[in-house]
Amino acid sequence: MPLLADLIDLPSQPLISMVGAGGKTTTMYTLARELAWQGKRVITTTTTQIFTPGADETEMLIVEAETSRLLDRVMAAWQPYQRITVASSVNERGKLFGIQPDIPSLLFAQGGADAVIIEADGARHRMIKAPADYEPVVPSATNVALLLMSAEAINQPLSEAIAHRPERIAAVSGITMGEMLTPDVVARLMTSEQGALKGIPENAKAYVLVTHTTDKKVDSIRELARLVMDSPRIMGTRCSERAGEWFIPLR
Numbered sequence: 001m002p003l004l005a006d007l008i009d010l011p012s013q014p015l016i017s018m019v020g021a022g023g024k025t026t027t028m029y030t031l032a033r034e035l036a037w038q039g040k041r042v043i044t045t046t047t048t049q050i051f052t053p054g055a056d057e058t059e060m061l062i063v064e065a066e067t068s069r070l071l072d073r074v075m076a077a078w079q080p081y082q083r084i085t086v087a088s089s090v091n092e093r094g095k096l097f098g099i100q101p102d103i104p105s106l107l108f109a110q111g112g113a114d115a116v117i118i119e120a121d122g123a124r125h126r127m128i129k130a131p132a133d134y135e136p137v138v139p140s141a142t143n144v145a146l147l148l149m150s151a152e153a154i155n156q157p158l159s160e161a162i163a164h165r166p167e168r169i170a171a172v173s174g175i176t177m178g179e180m181l182t183p184d185v186v187a188r189l190m191t192s193e194q195g196a197l198k199g200i201p202e203n204a205k206a207y208v209l210v211t212h213t214t215d216k217k218v219d220s221i222r223e224l225a226r227l228v229m230d231s232p233r234i235m236g237t238r239c240s241e242r243a244g245e246w247f248i249p250l251r
Contacts, residue, residue, distance in 0.1 A: 001245040005034040007238050008207055010144060013108050014115045017142040017204075019131070020196055021123035021164055022150030023211040023243070025050055028117050029057040030244045036082040040114035043074065043107050044085045046098040047120050047137035058085040063096070065089055067103060074111040098137070105141040118142075120199075123164045127153035127212075128181065130168035130189060131198045138199040145206040147196040151217040151239070153181050154224065169195075183220050187227035190234075197233055205235050210249075213239045218249070225249045 004027070010016075016031070018024045032042045044058060053061065060081040064070040065088045077084055086107075087096035107113040121136035123129045127150035138145070157178050158166050170176055172195040173188045189195040190208050200206055208228050210221055225237035240246045 001247060003034045003244075004031050004209075004238065004240075004246045005038065007246050007248060008144065008146075009205055009235065010115075014144050015104055015108075015139065015142050016115070016117045016144040016146060017120045017136070017138045017200070018118065018146045018148060019121050019136045019138070019200075020146075020148035020209075021126050021129040022148050022153075024119050024123065024148050026243050027146070027148065027209065027211070027240075028119055029053065032058075032083050032115075032117055034244075035115050040082075041078050041112060042083050042115045042117065043104075043111070043113045044083065044117050045087065045104070045119075046096065047101050047118055047139065048098050048122055048135070049095050050098075050119055052090060052094040052096055053085050058083050060084045062086045063088070063090050067100075067106070070099075070103070071106060071110045074107065074113070078112050101137055101139040104139045126164040127156075127162045128169065128186070128189070129164035130172050130195050132165060132168065136199050138201070140201060142201050142204050145197075145200040145204045146209050147190055147200075147206060148209045148211060149186065149190065149196075150212045151210050151214065151221055152212050154183060154186060154217055154220045156181050183223040183227060187224055187230075190224075191228055191231035197231075200233075202233075206233050207235050208237045210237060210239045213241045222249050
């Protein structure tokens with residue numbers, strides 16, 4: 001299976017913002033590992049909050065609230081490490097609090113990074129979501145956007161059991177609670193400026209990432225992949241059955 005890093009068009013210094021639901025954190029660390037295999041110095045971080053990564057997810061964790069000191073510590077850490085996670089603070093539950101959205105671009109110029117990946121919103125472990133008024137927190141310098149959702153949500157009735165902020169999904173996609181999340185409905189959500197594209201810079205290359213793909217969902221995913229291409233903002237759809245195994249759906 002190809003790596004996700006090989007299936008998306010990355011600029012020389014990718015600043016990647018990830019939004020949506022269905023496995024953002026896992027995808028972030030997997031992509032970071034792939035880019036590190038390619039010889040890049042990679043930073044993973046958040047502009048909201050995430051749980052402290054495990055030893056297999058990052059090689060170095062730097063928690064520092066003061067920007068200049070954070071950048072100095074990152075620069076010094078590259079000698080032994082290839083993948084670094086940074087945050088501004090950590091609470092008693094082990095949650096990392098995010099950095100300010102102007103810092104990621106500094107991580108290239110003053111932190112020596114080759115790639116920065118940001119988790120820019122939360123989804124409370126649901127399969128699909130629409131953003132609230134105050135999210136996502138996407139840095140303006142973002143040049144790649146990954147819009148995530150789980151295939152498990154497709155053709156399910158809209159409810160709190162599967163969706164984070166289902167009322168927002170209903171408003172954005174033009175349905176009511178309990179109606180089916182058909183490929184057409186999901187495509188409207190994923191291509192809406194009030195849905196998955198909310199806050200994404202116009203010049204960023206945006207991809208829809210569908211996780212938890214199964215054979216039963218293949219036809220629906222192909223239909224979704226076809227529909228999202230009606231938006232000039234979407235570069236394509238990439239799918240994964242399990243972490244680290246990605247493919248482009250046939251249309």
